[in-house]
Amino acid sequence: MKPIKKIGVITGGGDCSGLNAVISAVTKTAIRKYGIEVVGYIKGYLGLYQNDFIKLDMDRVSGIMHEGGTILKSSNKDNLFNYRFEDEDGTVEYKDVSDIAIENMKKEGVDALVVIGGDGTLTSARDFYRKGVPVVGVPKTIDNDLPSTDVTFGYNSALTAIVDALDKIHTTAFSHDRVMVIEVMGRHAGWLALEGGLAGSADVILIPEIPYTLKSIIDKINERDADGKNFSIIIISEGAKPKDGDVHIREMVEDSADSERLGGIGEQLTNQLAKLVDNHEVRYTNLAYIQRGGITSHFDRSLAQRFGVSAIDTLMQGGAGKMVRYRGRQIAHVSLEEVVGKGETGETSKGGAKMVEPEGQIVGAAKSLGISFGD
Ligand code: F6P
Numbered sequence: 494m495k496p497i498k499k500i501g502v503i504t505g506g507g508d509c510s511g512l513n514a515v516i517s518a519v520t521k522t523a524i525r526k527y528g529i530e531v532v533g534y535i536k537g538y539l540g541l542y543q544n545d546f547i548k549l550d551m552d553r554v555s556g557i558m559h560e561g562g563t564i565l566k567s568s569n570k571d572n573l574f575n576y577r578f579e580d581e582d583g584t585v586e587y588k589d590v591s592d593i594a595i596e597n598m599k600k601e602g603v604d605a606l607v608v609i610g611g612d613g614t615l616t617s618a619r620d621f622y623r624k625g626v627p628v629v630g631v632p633k634t635i636d637n638d639l640p641s642t643d644v645t646f647g648y649n650s651a652l653t654a655i656v657d658a659l660d661k662i663h664t665t666a667f668s669h670d671r672v673m674v675i676e677v678m679g680r681h682a683g684w685l686a687l688e689g690g691l692a693g694s695a696d697v698i699l700i701p702e703i704p705y706t707l708k709s710i711i712d713k714i715n716e717r718d719a720d721g722k723n724f725s726i727i728i729i730s731e732g733a734k735p736k737d738g739d740v741h742i743r744e745m746v747e748d749s750a751d752s753e754r755l756g757g758i759g760e761q762l763t764n765q766l767a768k769l770v771d772n773h774e775v776r777y778t779n780l781a782y783i784q785r786g787g788i789t790s791h792f793d794r795s796l797a798q799r800f801g802v803s804a805i806d807t808l809m810q811g812g813a814g815k816m817v818r819y820r821g822r823q824i825a826h827v828s829l830e831e832v833v834g835k836g837e838t839g840e841t842s843k844g845g846a847k848m849v850e851p852e853g854q855i856v857g858a859a860k861s862l863g864i865s866f867g868d
């Protein structure tokens with residue numbers, strides 16, 4: 494492999510807290526430890542295609558580590574292997590423009606990439622590696638649904654936002670004897686609702702992996718009333734579904750690697766409960782993008798920086814084609830081929846996503862505490 498003298502950094506997919514911490518650690522390690530140059534592509538792979546980048550140096554990354562978002566901006570569209578073109582007459586065509594991106598890298602002397610993203614972004618990273626580009630991936634997503642790593646960065650900060658919201662919602666729920674429905678993100682995996690609900694003392698946790706019935710939810714509300722509690726907190730994943738129904742799709746984004754955007758199931762449940770529960774008012778809150786922003790949690794700051802350092806070490810030690818990961822409190826690696834679309838044995842996975850195990854320890858603990866899953 495050609496010696497690496499200059500690397501490019503890409504942040505792709507939905508943003509989350511911790512991206513700037515990775516950018517900062519990658520840049521500092523590349524410059525201080527290996528004396529190599531760093532550039533950051535603007536808006537994910539779009540920047541690679543349009544050759545739009547900024548130089549990253551010690552000054553540029555100073556003071557960004559704790560901040561949410563990404564100084565490089567992000568996009569969850571722009572798959573360069575299937576890129577969308579629209580003519581003036583509205584005709585849509587998809588083309589593979591990955592060679593243009595590779596030519597841009599050669600022109601600027603960029604020898605390797607650090608790609609920070611979730612499954613869609615890392616699938617393209619794998620595809621660039623297959624075309625001979627030295628790439629190392631860094632696992633990001635609030636959803637925590639990437640296989641082959643115990644946890645992604647961004648997840649802990651999102652949980653912090655959820656628990657903070659549940660603490661606030663508790664007091665107003667108590668004051669008004671209300672049933673409160675809180676929808677959280679997570680796509681088809683229930684991690685955010687499960688751990689957010691457990692840490693935030695939810696009474697009912699509804700996740701995609703355990704379909705629910707209205708009767709079971711109402712039974713729990715009645716049980717709490719009988720105990721003199723008179724309010725109930727229900728946290729619901731955007732990907733949750735009733736036993737006799739399907740997921741709620743909010744929008745289709747055609748040129749995205751994962752075109753379905755979920756959302757709205759919490760509002761639907763609220764309207765249903767409002768008709769069936771006559772001794773309480775039922776109110777709805779969608780935490781939406783609040784989960785993706787804000788100051789990065791201490792866990793994510795540490796994890797993201799450790800990932801960033803390891804991504805550069807891995808590249809410089811000839812480990813292209815890998816993703817850094819967190820396993821048993823250690824930073825390690827796994828091949829991108831293994832991560833993308835598969836996952837390891839032992840993880841409950843659906844279409845490549847790491848799912849909550851309905852019979853697993855966390856659900857078991859929550860049930861022991863009397864939390865209902867609506868099943
Ligand atoms: O994958 C991260 C995520 O925030 C999901 O939890 C959510 O379903 C999706 O992105 C929202 O995407 P968008 O930013 O396109 O609305």
